[in-house]
Amino acid sequence: MSALPDLVAVLAVEVAIVVVAMAITAWASLRAGRYSVVDTTWGLALAAVSVTAAVGGSVLGAGEPWRSWLLAALVSIWGIRLSWHMHRRNSGHGEDPRYAELLAGSTPLQRVVKVWMTQGAAVLLVGLPVTVASVTAGGWGPLVPVGLALWLLGVSFEAVGDAQLARFKADPANRGKIMDRGLWSWTRHPNYFGDACVWWGVWVLSLTTPWSLLTVIGPLAMTWFLVVATGARLLERHMAGRPGWAEYTARTSMFLPLPPRRGTRRNPRETR
Template identity: 50%
Template sequence: MAFPWGAFAAALPFTILAVVVVLGVTLLVALRAGRHAVVDVAWGLGFAAVALTAYALSAGEGDAGRRLLVTLLTVVWGARLAVHIGRRSRGHGEDPRYAEMLASAPGNPTWYAVRKVYLTQGAVMWFVSLPVQVACFEPAPLGPLAWVGVLVWLVGFFFETVGDWQLTRFRNDPASTGRVLDTGLWRYTRHPNYFGDACVWWGLSLIAFSAWPGILTLLSPVAMTWLLAKGTGKPLLEKDMSSRRPGYVDYVRRTSGFVPLPPKKGAV
């Protein structure tokens, strides 16, 4: 069964449009709320919108089981993440990252935010979602590698969901002020939610890789993993953590930065 390149190419402008619509609406909400932190909620929603768009446009082209599976997993992940971030940011002001960036913005701060935040996030969102888009159009039935992908997705979803829950519970405990979360999943990795996020996208990508031409989207999960581990995820979050939490330096010495590993013995 040949891959429907024509139908896939015809769908690309519409998946781009889905990203533009989500981020455009988000910008309007951000301007009304007076804070651009709401764009973080749109991160998961944007991926869900792309998946649903690709699913609708691939009807009659891709394998029904693969289309449904990859779309369902993407929407579940994206919706959970959006709800979590929305609840976490409720009642708070502007994110310090965006406040610092906009404070030194040349020219109009809104247009600067559009260029530096919304357009950048939209481009990354669309590129990372390519395995999901391709998977929706692959006509071959699901194979063993696809089910390995589901297993990897489940591992990632567990780490991300449980890690977020443990962190929320820790932050809501007044006794945690100034302390470092080093129990539960956070005992084995300093960023279980980021590790989980990476696994989710490797899992979704494996579903695409199990049929041609899914492997051509290999750079998408690589890009997501790099962003989380080396780009705007882990390094940015840890930049001033040691100054805000005195025990963080010791925590870094004994705890893996990304991939879960047993704590180093004897580290103080």
Template identity: 50%
Template sequence: MNGYPWGAFGQGIGVAAGAALTVMLVTFAIAVARGLHRIVDIAWGIGFTAVAVASYAVSTGQGDEARRLLVTVLTAVWGLRLAAHIAARGRGHGEDKRYERMLDKAPGNRNAYALRMVYLLQGLLVVLISLPVQAAQYVTGPVGPVAYAGVAVWLVGLFFEAVGDRQLARFTADPANKGRIMDRGLWSWTRHPNYFGDFCVWWGLFLIVCDDPVVAAATVVSPLVMSFLLTMGSGKRLLERHMADRPGYAAYVARTSGFFPLPPRGRPADAAGDSRT
């Protein structure tokens, strides 16, 4: 089918799964030893990086080298930046309330439940969402205009995510802002610049494989799954449910776009807080 090495790609998925599983199991062992499952969030970005590097290594000599290197580097830059940010954000804090609530309801052993419902599930999602990164390693044609457009979309995403995270970190570090709603900078244009950034990053990486339309059709499920998670799954929807009762949040919602950046509607009140836990 279109000359693409589907057999080699299939074998590469197995290698990618092994890389993701290794990252998650090592993280699980560290988490159990420390009694702190929130560190699995650090493993999310590291897992994607491990998959990209492993896929690049196992596909040597298969696809266009420029595309292979491009998609690997972009994935690693995104994944390692995210991991470093989450590690710095969580330093000195106890267990994440999301995991506390989940594990308080765990039937039987809490750690075994966390392994099944958090670590292995996240490892599976890493493999699924990274399919375009894996598939790009085997595309033989030269990098074309669609792939370059993907790089541009990726850059937009990294900007929103990195700048949004930095703005929020500086805001929350100021004791004067305790209990206030963050509505400045990128956070005045979208309630979730970090999630919008992730959205762009993964659609951008998908576009890099779209020079081969058949491969694109086979892997489009990946950015669709990421988009669902960011908007309807564990991202925007869950976070906004958690924030709903905070003073000033309803007014912030009324004047600020829920996801895609748009000019704010009206002037922000003298309030500001955390739109990301």
């Protein structure tokens, strides 16, 4: 790969930025008394990586500037919206149950590894398609509209799902109830599904050479985090056993949006 030296140079700068971002996040987490602060950093860190890649490619005279800056813009729009949403959702609240379960019984060193080092490595891994695209040339092909469509679907799905849940929780009449309306009646995790679509769209947009196919590890890793590692599975383990949850899971797809299954009645007294 002739662009390897440029790729190494851009990655080196990205690693430095991510290390600083996670160090600041660790300090903020200790002040706030909760590890979920890292959720706010997640989107901003990926936005910073995408902008760094675009700047690095431009400085090195590598890649296609239009693609690099398009990817930087799309990732930044997604990342800033997500970080603002997570900040508003988590501020003033205690620890996220997912982190409480993940870190139960951990030593301080294990927490550093599980939270900040893992999240930092994940940022670099998920952002790899954007980084590689910044130093490899490729014209405007038929996959560009496909990538844009996937990104738009994802960011719209995620934003709408978050807004629907926020309105639901803001109504005192819904206190303790399960959110099973709107997009949440088609998938139990519309926000996670939207996230996955965003990053599959970014990957499609980043495809410039056969080498780019190897960066599929980025969207695969993101999907794994969302479904298995720190997303849906941990959240569902926390929800299991609550009144009405079994009925909700019986009629609603876990991840991919599908019409609600027939034959399972909705209980208006279900609680979340």
